[in-house]
Amino acid sequence: MIKRSSIVTAGLVLFVWLLQSACSNEPRRTPGREYMPDMAHPVAYETYLGNEIFPDSMNAQKPVLGTIPIYQGIVGNENAFMPFHYTNTPEGYEAAGTDVKNPLTITPDVLGEGKRLFNIYCAICHGEDGKASGHIVVGDNVTSKFPPPPSYFTDAILALPEGKMYFSVHYGKNLMGSYSTQLDRIQIWKVISYVRSMQDDYRKTLAGAPAVSDSTKKM
Numbered sequence: 226m227i228k229r230s231s232i233v234t235a236g237l238v239l240f241v242w243l244l245q246s247a248c249s250n251e252p253r254r255t256p257g258r259e260y261m262p263d264m265a266h267p268v269a270y271e272t273y274l275g276n277e278i279f280p281d282s283m284n285a286q287k288p289v290l291g292t293i294p295i296y297q298g299i300v301g302n303e304n305a306f307m308p309f310h311y312t313n314t315p316e317g318y319e320a321a322g323t324d325v326k327n328p329l330t331i332t333p334d335v336l337g338e339g340k341r342l343f344n345i346y347c348a349i350c351h352g353e354d355g356k357a358s359g360h361i362v363v364g365d366n367v368t369s370k371f372p373p374p375p376s377y378f379t380d381a382i383l384a385l386p387e388g389k390m391y392f393s394v395h396y397g398k399n400l401m402g403s404y405s406t407q408l409d410r411i412q413i414w415k416v417i418s419y420v421r422s423m424q425d426d427y428r429k430t431l432a433g434a435p436a437v438s439d440s441t442k443k444m
């Protein structure tokens with residue numbers, strides 16, 4: 226009968242032998258067995274080179290049509306690129322005028338950023354004062370003047386619903402181009418908030434000195 230201790234000894238010897246055979250001073254001759262060679266050696270494709278696999282034979286594939294970038298984690302800018310569901314038609318313009326509302330809470334930060342963007346994108350025509358005094362529409366050094374836009378303080382623009390403003394900035398209107406590729410949804414609303422604040426200031430000056438308008442409020 227085989228002794229239990231000799232089984233244990235044989236087991237130990239086998240274990241030590243296996244352990245030793247796993248290590249060796251000899252340089253490796255074979256790479257060993259690769260179970261997932263694709264993952265061990267990925268093919269690095271050049272972004273802008275061709276690739277026959279794709280119908281357009283390009284490595285860099287465009288996002289699927291209708292893909293919307295999502296700014297997760299940027300507070301206040303969620304869904305900034307959500308599509309605008311009003312068609313670029315007179316009916317769409319009217320519908321936007323009644324339905325589309327500014328989603329932002331007006332704060333000094335919103336107005337400050339709106340002003341910054343306005344001065345970059347809009348002031349060249351509309352003027353920093355909103356009175357169509359932009360330097361491509363007025364000024365001595367302007368040789369071929371661009372027809373000036375209406376002042377923001379005409380009755381028509383003062384009465385313009387913010388939804389129509391958004392529509393016109395998104396799609397453009399006649400001589401004014403579309404800003405939908407330069408400004409995202411939230412940025413457009415910041416600019417419009419700023420335009421609105423200029424109009425409110427203008428109304429206040431029309432109403433007279435601040436003291437007068439304050440006393441009117443109390444009545």
Ligand code: HEC
Pocket residue numbers: 343346347348349350351372373374375382385389390393394398399400401402404416417420
């Ligand atoms: C290239 C000059 C130019 C620039 C830049 C420009 N606009 Fe205009 N804008 C115009 C003209 C011209 C009109 C008049 C369009 C019309 O009614 O035919 C106009 C009209 C408008 C209106 C009235 C739209 C309506 O529905 O009647 C608003 C609001 C407005 N612009 C805001 C902006 C804002 C905000 C920006 C910047 C993001 C901007 N514009 C940039 C030229 C410009």
